[in-house]
Amino acid sequence: WRNFFLGSELTRGPWPLRRLDIARMKETADRELRRMGITLDDLEQPVGTLSGGQRQCVAIARAVHFGARVLILDEPTAALGVKQSGVVLKYIAAARERGLGVVFITHNPHHAYLVGDHFGVLRLGTLELSAARGDITLEQLTDHMAGGAELATLKHELSQVRGVELDALPEDLGDTFPEGTT
Numbered sequence: 504w505r506n507f508f509l510g511s512e513l514t515r516g517p518w519p520l521r522r523l524d525i526a527r528m529k530e531t532a533d534r535e536l537r538r539m540g541i542t543l544d545d546l547e548q549p550v551g552t553l554s555g556g557q558r559q560c561v562a563i564a565r566a567v568h569f570g571a572r573v574l575i576l577d578e579p580t581a582a583l584g585v586k587q588s589g590v591v592l593k594y595i596a597a598a599r600e601r602g603l604g605v606v607f608i609t610h611n612p613h614h615a616y617l618v619g620d621h622f623g624v625l626r627l628g629t630l631e632l633s634a635a636r637g638d639i640t641l642e643q644l645t646d647h648m649a650g651g652a653e654l655a656t657l658k659h660e661l662s663q664v665r666g667v668e669l670d671a672l673p674e675d676l677g678d679t680f681p682e683g684t685t
Contacts, residue, residue, distance in 0.1 A: 504532040506550040507565050535568040536561065539597055556587030560594045566603075573604040580614055592618050612645040624648055 504525075513524040513531070529546050536543060541560045543553075550558060559579045566574055576595065580588040596618050599605050609615050615622060622639060624632035624647045632639075632647045650657070 507532040
């Protein structure tokens with residue numbers, strides 16, 4: 504509840520005797536978190552002890568409560584495990600369903616495709632792709648995000664340097680070469 508109201512604390516009483524309205528802040532934080540489907544066992548728990556997914560969810564619920572109309576989320580799932588990422592993606596979708604605009608910045612095409620309605624891919628500050636969900640497949644989105652033509656050029660260059668044919672080079676270049684080779 505402290506983090507939820509940080510900088511926007513509720514108070515009660517006349518000015519020189521004004522004090523924090525802790526009970527109302529706890530009730531409001533709990534209600535708003537539950538509206539987003541977030542249930543925390545202990546509202547007194549410091550936000551630093553929450554999981555990464557729970558922290559992201561508290562931030563989303565806070566923004567919704569205080570009237571944000573647009574959420575800009577920069578890599579909110581980057582340092583999270585699979586389960587925590589799923590929880591955050593669920594709350595991103597819930598925020599979108601509540602009418603908020605969501606700009607979700609990610610390097611993970613699977614996460615983007617799960618919650619996105621429209622996709623934009625930037626490369627060196629230039630918009631390389633702008634497509635509605637119905638106009639692009641996950642595979643096409645992945646190809647654009649992975650570099651598409653740049654990846655094909657890299658495969659060709661690597662085949663010349665190594666002297667081997669790398670047409671079937673997988674997307675994850677790290678799995679291609681034996682450990683200890685470059």
